[in-house]
Amino acid sequence: MNNENTVSVLNDLLNITNDRIEGFSKVEDKVWDTHTGLKKDYDQMVSQSQTMKTDLIGLIRERGGDVDNTASMAGALHRAWIDVKNSFAMDKDESTLENVVFGENAAIKAYQDALDSGDLCPESSRVISDHLHHLKSSYAKFENLEERK
Structure with missing residues (x-):
């Protein structure tokens, strides 16, 4: 495992x-x-997202890495698409919450892919696994929006 990959x-x-x-x-x-x-x-x-951010920055610095504290281009494009989509949505509240679910699902996939990559050191794997657990828990609370109406 390479520290640069981590x-x-x-x-x-x-x-x-x-x-x-x-x-x-x-x-x-x-x-x-x-x-x-x-x-x-x-x-x-x-609140959890802020904690995750702090954890990630700490892990990167502990490994001597430079922190890239920006959002992704894909995320920016997705948020722009959501803005356009929501401007035409009949039920903006439902559309907004569906986008929360979509975003949580994308984060879960990214965190799982990171764990599966084999590029994380043991300490990073433990932290990322904990983050993934929280993401899945959050996703579960929002995924069945129709049942909550």
């Missing part, structure tokens, strides 16, 4: 976590008028 994978996850944070900032407060039961879970996801 840092590269961790920076990719940091970009994805930054995408997650920026995506959360797009959720408008009016959504919670309809889905009051999800607000607490959402706030926890936002």
Whole structure:
């Protein structure tokens, strides 16, 4: 395992976590008028994202890497698409929450791919595995939106 590969994978996850944070900032407060039961879970996801970001930055620095504390281009394009899509949506609240679910699913895939890559050192693998557990838990709370109506 190469330290440069570990840092590269961790920076990719940091970009994805930054995408997650920026995506959360797009959720408008009016959504919670309809889905009051999800607000607490959402706030926890936002807080958790900040913790994940801090963890990733720490892991990168511990390995002597340069922190790439930006969002990804793919994430920026996806957020722009969401803005366009939501401008035409009949039910903006549902569309917004569906996008949260989509984003969580994408983050889960990226974190799982990172673990499967074999490029993470043991300490990084433990932290990323813990992050993945939290992502899956958050996803489970939002994935069945129709049942929550």
